[in-house]
Amino acid sequence: MAGAVIVNGIWLQGDLQCCFVNVYAPMGSAEKESLWDALQILALPNKYSYLCILGDFNAVCDPGERVGKGVVFNQADARNFDAFIRQSNLLEIRTQGRKFTWYQPSGGCKSKLDRFLVNERWPQEWSGTVGRGLQRSVSDHLFLNSWLSHPDFSKLVRKTWEETKIEGWSCYVFKEKLKLVKNALKEWNLRIYGNIEHGLRELKDESEMIRRNELRAKIILKSKEKCSLLQQKAKVKWVKEGDLNTSFYHKAIVGRRKKNEIAGLADGISWNEDPKIMKEKVKTFFENHFKKRQHVLPMLPGDFVAGKVSAASNAELIKPFRNQKLKLPFGAVTATRVRDQMALISSFGKRHGR
Known part of the structure; x- marks a missing residue:
């Protein structure tokens, strides 16, 4: 299959039939459509139990995934790519880290070209699968001008070129020497400039933490709004299609798992x-x-000595009530009086107790 490498076999833990497809899609629209058709066959329900298609699809689904100065959004390509995902019943694994995976060297344009797509059975077995957008690093294809200012650069290139002995025709020798020089410069760059990259990564992480704290409230608010909208849509579709809509049923389960995941x-x-x-x-x-916390009990103010109840009073207190009207020594009890007494007790408790 042009534009993809397929690896399939049995996952020993669980004896599961899995297929991984690493995609590097071509630039042309016609070639990409041919690739989508071939991948759609792999996504058929009876083809593979667990399918993961990942890599550089060289296509986006909406204008927000390709931004920058002078960027042209190909609506036809986006429509075909989105149709391929939907018709294949593929789910996109959420990614953490960077939103955009391709950057123009000048930084003027950026796109989300890489993604992870899985079939509906995948999250049932591996619900915690996530993608990660790694930090941008120095490309193997770039030559850094800062190297020229380093005193060891010229010595390293000359030494590697002159000490390498390769037999063959001239173009082959030239290519192999360039490859060795590139590997030597790569190791030298990590040794000399690696600390700079590490420092930059630490500063980026620190700034990301500050920005995350500032944007957390907005993200939570937008997430709640999105979840509310999806719940309403899900309930409507469930009423219409019921339990027989197995595709919707599994997507709803996956959605709940993602929502509850920390x-x-x-x-x-x-x-x-x-x-x-x-x-x-x-x-x-x-x-x-x-x-368990130790609480200090409140103390009554002043010298307070509790008296004892006499035997006659004690007998009077435990004597059973008779079926007769009680006579209260303090007059009739009214609702106002009860409220006043309760207010007094409450005020005492707040002042001297907990």
Whole structure:
């Protein structure tokens, strides 16, 4: 299949039939349509139990996935790509990190060309699958001008070129020497400029934490609005199609799992996604929250000595009531008087108790 590499076999843990397709789609619209047709056959329900199609699709679904100065949005390509995903009943795995996966060297344009697509059975077996957009790094195809200012650059290139002995015709020798020089420069770049890249990554992570705190409220609000809209749509479709709509049923389950999933926890200075660390932090939080606390009982002011009830008074207190009208020494009890007494008790409790 042109534009894709297919690997299929049996996942030993569970004896599951799996197929992975690594895509590098061509630029031409006609070639891409041919690739979509071939991939759609792989996505047939009786073809593979678990299917994952990932890579560079060289296409976007909507204008928001390709932005920048002078960018031209190909609506026909986007419509065909979106139709391929829907007709194949494929689900897109959510990604963390960068939204855009391709950047123009100047930074003027960026697009989301890479994505992960799976069939409907995939999240039933691996519900926690997520994609990750890695940080941009130095490309193997770029030559950094800053290298020229380093005193060891020229020495390294000359040494690698002159000490390499390769036999063959001239073009082959030239190509192999360039390859060796490139590998030497790559290792040298990591050794000399690696600390700079590490420092930049730390600054980016720090700025991302600050920005995340500022935008968290907006993200939560928008997420709630989206969930409310999807719930309304899901209820309407469920009423219309019922349990026989198995495709919708599984998508609804996946949606609930994603909604209830905790991808990570922030403790103020760091973001943790390791399940073991997350479980330990949750356990520690609730242990501290429900820990038994020692309370100091209130003391009455002044010298207070409790008296004892006499034997005659005690007998009077425990004597059973008779079927007769009670006579109260303080006059008739009214609703106003009861309210006043309760207010007095409450005021005393707030002042001297807890």
